[in-house]
Amino acid sequence: MTTAAYTTAMPANAGWLTRTEAWLDHKGKGAWIAAMVLGFIFFWPVGLALLAYMIWSKRMFGKSCRSHNPSARKQAWAAMKPSGNRAFDAYKAETLHRLETEQEAFEAFLERLREAKDKSEFDQFMEDRAKRVQTQETADA
Known part of the structure; x- marks a missing residue:
């Protein structure tokens, strides 16, 4: 704004x-x-x-x-109340349903990205830990 x-x-x-x-x-x-x-x-x-x-x-x-x-x-309420035109109200309901579906799909996509990132970070941590353990065992031997 x-x-x-x-x-x-x-x-x-x-x-x-x-x-x-x-x-x-x-x-x-x-x-x-x-x-x-x-x-x-x-x-x-x-x-x-x-x-x-x-x-x-x-x-x-x-x-x-x-x-x-x-x-x-008042503006938020005006957007939600029926307009009186059935065709427009059906179009509005269908568009809102489509947007809600797209939002749910996008949120699921973001969740999969977060899970993939978490898994990648965990795998990296485990690799680094294994290298440290191996280096420590080599140094002790």
């Missing part, structure tokens, strides 16, 4: 605090925590104020800073 994308919802005369809050929300919870830690490091009352604001505004314990956008929930 570009800077313009998250600042367009703000009024043109939004202050620097509003713009900073929108920027931190866009970056996520990690940015809020980093700002709080830096506030404690440079001037402890700023860190304390950020901590209080994060707790008061539910940014600290919420799922995400971005979840405070009520229009996002």
Whole structure:
């Protein structure tokens, strides 16, 4: 998301605090925590104020800073409700089913890759271990 994308919802005369809050929300919870830690490091009352604001505004314990956008929930619901056109709803259901199937296949592929990598690393470890044991036995003899 570009800077313009998250600042367009703000009024043109939004202050620097509003713009900073929108920027931190866009970056996520990690940015809020980093700002709080830096506030404690440079001037402890700023860190304390950020901590209080994060707790008061539910940014600290919420799922995400971005979840405070009520229009996002409406858009997600609008995508799931039927349109009234049976052909379109059938197309949408078939497309969603196809995407879910592709996602499952991709996740299975990634799992096979992880297993192959783990096996390769384990085989390499066992080879290195066997070489060490053989070298140690040769040195002891």
